[in-house]
Amino acid sequence: MTVTPSPRVVVLAGGLSHERDVSLRSGRRVADALRSVGVEVSVHDVDADLVPALVQLQPDLVWPLLHGTSGEDGSVRDVVQMLGLRLLGTGPRESRIAWSKPIAKTVAARAGLATPEFVTLPQSLFRELGARQVLDAIVHRLGLPVVVKPSRGGSALGVTLVTSPDALPQAMVDCFAYGDTALVERAVAGTEVAVSVVDTGDGPVALPAVEIVTEGPYDFDARYNPGRTEYFAPARLSARAAGDVAAAALLAHQALGLTGLSRTDLIVDDEGTVWFLEVNVAPGMTETSLLPQAAEAAGLSLGALYRSLVDAALTR
Template sequence: MSPKIGVLMGGRSPEREISLKTGAAVYNALAKLGRPAVKIDVGLDVVERIKEEGIELAFLALHGKYGEDGAIQGLLEMIGVPYTGSGVLASSLAMDKIATKKMLSYEGLPTPHFLELENNAVKGLGLQAAAETIYSKMELPLVVKAPTQGSTIGISFVHKKDDLVSALELAYRYDRTALVEQFIDGREITASVLGNEKPVALPLIEIVTTTGVYDYEAKYTAGLSDHIIPPRISREQQEIIKDLAVRAFKALGCRGLARVDFMLDHEGNPFILEVNTIPGMTATSLFPDAARAEGIEFPELIDRILKLALES
């Protein structure tokens, strides 16, 4: 008999609206599969809701803080409810882009050069002095990120020196630490990985936007970005990227599914930007597109993710 599934969605992060769309898509797929399921908008009463509904398996459709960072995963483990995707540690590591980059560097996996700047230290120096320190160690253009946010929230692309201070200010609205990363100019490629002990990379996707930047608007507005499958690179390059994606997946201890984002420079060298342990499942999302290219329609993809969650 199929376990009753709770689609955990919404939540309290800035990515709430995207999570609701992901959750709705997952719920509809479960209905097509004939699986007993209920949507749960995650709030402070989430434990009570799970118990009231008799949830036996949680499908995590949450994005951002409290959903991808290990918090909900730890809560579910405490109350004995299995869930989809990665565990507490892998979720926490992948959610923090700085921690991810440190792990990638330790494993010898390529990632753009970066600096981390804590807000308190920057306040002591002053934002302008901090900017000068960055310029002494890195060259323009740069990318400044809020390291624990997703969906490009709190991100700035810095092409002029005058823009760095405002970029830091934006990052500090969301996090106590800012990630300053060397901008890689080239192709944007994403690799969707599916599995547990023997994960595999699905067909790669090249992302091309009408705006030139794959930001929040381009990600979630139909028509502002194109997903090119296969990407316009050699098969050899594709295999290299797939291998790096699986290695990154394993390095962080991921399970179930994850999406690994890359930039390729003009020489074709791949650099890992980040790992997303709960990738979007909306109509414009990348992971479902990669699965379809592999011949896996959306309901079957959801079914596979559920089965991976129940593997010991």
């Protein structure tokens, strides 16, 4: 692979989503890591000054580290490509597919991955059919416990584990605070892991799985505030299970047409079945994020890994 000397990279971080602060932290850490290996980096927010800045700078590469709607639904990536600039990571079309959890789960299931049974319900349906009847139908169909989450979104915002029928109405209210469509899926008990996939030019490779252990839900606070969650990198899995989750993440990455890097969230149940939950095309890069932990578990320098991702994107 040809290595581009001293590439100029613009990292996009911030935006107006609920995950703005996380994105800013991710952007700063990636920029620092790239500078440590000789990459010229500037970090830009997504605002009215972005397009003029990109036109003026004409960077070699744009790395979107935006979480939430505009960063992961393909829209900002569309704009970058319309300006004739190269992207690091998944393109707009594939990002839109991965961003929709119901569509991503359907694609994963068609590729052969197990995924918990689910229903997708817009907020308007509850007004039209009556909330009680719809909620009763959910419990009848899926049983309990279930997980309620926005059909699009990240960082576990609006996500609730529901163990009793009485808690379901509030869970729906909390979910609709972050989006107008809810995904309700049967909860699966087991070991929760995240598997990051990176492609530094020789094809996608799964990094060691990271196991997530937390008291209570793995919510926004548990993800980004140290102390709430314990991580094991690599995950405490058998060799067979470790291979299975790596294969599942690679299959999801390829089936969804993802590029550069991704992170797949999975659960391994007591029977050893690997369940696909969702995939992220813009994994967090903060001090508690899972991809950096996986890279370090693999013995990789973050600066060297990020530089390899940049070089691969420039030669792809």
